[in-house]
Amino acid sequence: MTNIAILGFGTVGSGVYEVLTRNGANFCPDINIKHILDLRTFPDHPLADRVTADFDKILNDKKVSVVVETMGGTGAAYKFSLAALQAGKHVVTSNKACVDKYGEELERVAAENGVCYLYEASVGGGIPVIAPLKECFAGDKILRIAGILNGTTNYILTHMQTEGKALQDMVKVAQELGYAEADPHADLAGLDSARKISILAGIAHGRYISYESIPYVEGIEEVTLQDIRLAAEMGCVIRLIAKAVLVGEKLSISVAPHVVAATSMLNSVCEAFNAISVTGDCVGEVMFYGAGAGSLPTAAAVVGDIARVVTGSAKPAMPRKACEEGFIIAENDEEKFITLKNGKKYRYFE
Amino acid sequence: MTNIAILGFGTVGSGVYEVLTRNGANFCPDINIKHILDLRTFPDHPLADRVTADFDKILNDKKVSVVVETMGGTGAAYKFSLAALQAGKHVVTSNKACVDKYGEELERVAAENGVCYLYEASVGGGIPVIAPLKECFAGDKILRIAGILNGTTNYILTHMQTEGKALQDMVKVAQELGYAEADPHADLAGLDSARKISILAGIAHGRYISYESIPYVEGIEEVTLQDIRLAAEMGCVIRLIAKAVLVGEKLSISVAPHVVAATSMLNSVCEAFNAISVTGDCVGEVMFYGAGAGSLPTAAAVVGDIARVVTGSAKPAMPRKACEEGFIIAENDEEKFITLKNGKKYRYFE
Numbered sequence: 037m038t039n040i041a042i043l044g045f046g047t048v049g050s051g052v053y054e055v056l057t058r059n060g061a062n063f064c065p066d067i068n069i070k071h072i073l074d075l076r077t078f079p080d081h082p083l084a085d086r087v088t089a090d091f092d093k094i095l096n097d098k099k100v101s102v103v104v105e106t107m108g109g110t111g112a113a114y115k116f117s118l119a120a121l122q123a124g125k126h127v128v129t130s131n132k133a134c135v136d137k138y139g140e141e142l143e144r145v146a147a148e149n150g151v152c153y154l155y156e157a158s159v160g161g162g163i164p165v166i167a168p169l170k171e172c173f174a175g176d177k178i179l180r181i182a183g184i185l186n187g188t189t190n191y192i193l194t195h196m197q198t199e200g201k202a203l204q205d206m207v208k209v210a211q212e213l214g215y216a217e218a219d220p221h222a223d224l225a226g227l228d229s230a231r232k233i234s235i236l237a238g239i240a241h242g243r244y245i246s247y248e249s250i251p252y253v254e255g256i257e258e259v260t261l262q263d264i265r266l267a268a269e270m271g272c273v274i275r276l277i278a279k280a281v282l283v284g285e286k287l288s289i290s291v292a293p294h295v296v297a298a299t300s301m302l303n304s305v306c307e308a309f310n311a312i313s314v315t316g317d318c319v320g321e322v323m324f325y326g327a328g329a330g331s332l333p334t335a336a337a338v339v340g341d342i343a344r345v346v347t348g349s350a351k352p353a354m355p356r357k358a359c360e361e362g363f364i365i366a367e368n369d370e371e372k373f374i375t376l377k378n379g380k381k382y383r384y385f386e
Numbered sequence: 387m388t389n390i391a392i393l394g395f396g397t398v399g400s401g402v403y404e405v406l407t408r409n410g411a412n413f414c415p416d417i418n419i420k421h422i423l424d425l426r427t428f429p430d431h432p433l434a435d436r437v438t439a440d441f442d443k444i445l446n447d448k449k450v451s452v453v454v455e456t457m458g459g460t461g462a463a464y465k466f467s468l469a470a471l472q473a474g475k476h477v478v479t480s481n482k483a484c485v486d487k488y489g490e491e492l493e494r495v496a497a498e499n500g501v502c503y504l505y506e507a508s509v510g511g512g513i514p515v516i517a518p519l520k521e522c523f524a525g526d527k528i529l530r531i532a533g534i535l536n537g538t539t540n541y542i543l544t545h546m547q548t549e550g551k552a553l554q555d556m557v558k559v560a561q562e563l564g565y566a567e568a569d570p571h572a573d574l575a576g577l578d579s580a581r582k583i584s585i586l587a588g589i590a591h592g593r594y595i596s597y598e599s600i601p602y603v604e605g606i607e608e609v610t611l612q613d614i615r616l617a618a619e620m621g622c623v624i625r626l627i628a629k630a631v632l633v634g635e636k637l638s639i640s641v642a643p644h645v646v647a648a649t650s651m652l653n654s655v656c657e658a659f660n661a662i663s664v665t666g667d668c669v670g671e672v673m674f675y676g677a678g679a680g681s682l683p684t685a686a687a688v689v690g691d692i693a694r695v696v697t698g699s700a701k702p703a704m705p706r707k708a709c710e711e712g713f714i715i716a717e718n719d720e721e722k723f724i725t726l727k728n729g730k731k732y733r734y735f736e
Contacts, residue, residue, distance in 0.1 A: 055525040055668045063524040156522065162669035164522035171699055172506065172514035174413040175405040175689030301675055304654045318405045319512035319676065319686035325651055326672035336669035339525030349521055351699050 041071040044107030051335025130157035140244040147352035154341035162333030163326040176316025178240040187308035187328040225255035226291040233278035251366030252290040271298035288368035391421040394457030401685025480507035490594040497702035504691040512683030513676040526666025528590040537658035575605035576641040583628035601716030602640040621648035638718035
């Protein structure tokens with residue numbers, strides 16, 4: 037029997053329960069959710085008796101081999117993940133903030149204890165991109181990663197275009213529909229995208245890169261309906277794109293709204309969907325597309341990671357370098373720009 | 387040191403040499419191509435002295451732990467793969483015909499000998515789809531796989547539309563450019579797509595499925611320029627789509643030209659590119675896109691598999707069932723159709 041514990045029974049955590057109940061037997065006939073850590077109680081839930089507010093109960097339970105961290109934040113989430121890894125338990129998470137801030141330490145401690153710290157769900161929701169990037173692109177030097185990594189802003193940009201609504205109006209709609217949070221700043225300002233591109237770029241280039249080291253982060257706050265209409269006249273759309281581009285031996289990382297050419301596959305990415313384009317020197321451009329958020333898609337990615345540790349196909353992470361000073365640069369001489377008819381200049385994505 | 391042997395030094399085999407030379411040190415500092423099996427000699431090649439026509443030399447070399455089979459066909463390729471696996475060597479291949487015909491036996495023998503038989507490059511060229519399907523979708527019941535899996539026909543259909551040329555004229559152009567073979571039948575008739583969807587469907591549904599068991603395989607021979615133009619008037623394109631759709635407890639598999647809706651991501655797949663859409667009951671629709679053929683992209687996928695065995699992240703395959711009679715059905719009551727203005731009826735893909 038494989039016993040797991042879920043830390044945080046919110047949107048993603050309860051999704052993990054749902055996905056495991058539906059399909060867990062596919063990869064592990066006797067997988068068992070032994071504990072659920074939450075300060076709340078869930079009296080009507082089938083697993084009500086497994087809910088505890090005491091993390092030590094989980095930590096000291098030698099039968100628990102996998103801890104699922106779906107709490108969010110970088111406080112208790114970090115502390116509990118670290119303790120679980122030190123106790124020789126695998127940790128699987130969807131928490132991009134914790135991966136961004138503490139990934140270096142947590143992966144190192146995991147490797148020291150012969151276990152895994154996995155975070156497929158932290159970028160691109162249900163889209164498998166981290167495992168393929170770690171394992172399938174070994175034959176490539178990654179020249180570029182470019183992604184629509186934030187579903188909220190993509191939903192807003194899509195519907196500004198289709199409904200002719202201004203940014204602030206669409207933000208309100210997105211909040212009402214649950215796509216945007218009460219404080220939408222991290223999404224709108226590009227910070228969420230910055231965290232995700234820093235995780236992907238770090239994996240691709242064998243370093244730990246914090247989003248705080250990204251020199252250029254611009255959100256969608258200044259994108260107007262007129263801009264979107266003028267872009268549309270050229271068959272283009274405006275999308276918030278996070279990019280990590282290899283320039284010689286350095287890496288240019290940026291987040292900014294781009295005018296996306298009609299010929300690019302990213303042009304077709306609408307609604308709250310995400311897409312990640314990875315270009316290697318051998319494989320060329322490969323793109324991954326799917327639901328970037330949501331309870332079940334994100335939980336499906338978490339469960340994919342659980343399956344990878346249970347079946348033994350995931351290995352402790354290969355060591356990465358610290359990110360040396362000067363490796364990340366703002367300038368990219370090959371950046372292309374386009375000026376709209378109203379005189380506004382945008383980055384151009386082909 | 388990890389010693390590998392390459393069987394067949396044609397387009398893909400020589401690509402594997404190229405990719406390993408460029409980037410092999412990324413995952414294995416001391417990877418070494420010890421033998422190259424080919425009936426030809428390559429006197430000007432840097433590895434000319436490693437070329438042999440004697441497979442037994444490779445089989446009996448205990449230092450060779452990975453055999454790369456890029457010969458093609460189902461004769462010697464099968465015989466050598468089987469012998470290598472029995473000798474406890476991992477086998478990595480791009481040979482879809484061999485995987486389709488002998489995959490069941492080869493995976494079983496591999497598992498019995500504690501090694502891997504890997505074939506990421508057999509479907510979708512450089513696109514990582516087999517490893518993600520095996521490992522990242524564990525939390526999902528796969529409801530549908532739908533793919534543009536043949537670059538040759540996609541190139542032909544794309545250019546019939548953009549250049550206004552008839553099918554037979556575009557076939558000639560594709561042959562001149564090296565996209566189509568001298569005998570293009572397997573591509574045009576949908577047999578190549580059938581082999582690939584049978585491999586993907588087998589993985590997704592835990593069975594071995596031969597392309598010969600697919601009840602409906604229609605190629606693009608009857609697609610006319612007029613059909614393409616009438617579809618284009620509706621914002622649609624015509625694409626050869628291979629599908630495996632779960633209908634209750636059975637699987638409907640087919641290959642046929644479809645009219646693809648403007649809103650589908652597959653609508654944007656042009657030229658010789660491939661795309662595979664995978665829909666799970668939890669994750670929703672995920673799409674993988676990239677170069678479906680070519681020396682370096684295909685070789686990059688082969689090298690990805692080599693890296694997975696060298697680093698230990700690939701495991702011998704989980705056992706699958708034989709495909710029980712009646713599991714694969716032709717009928718799918720939910721299939722949608724569309725009739726063009728000229729009266730021709732096509733399957734419709736949304």
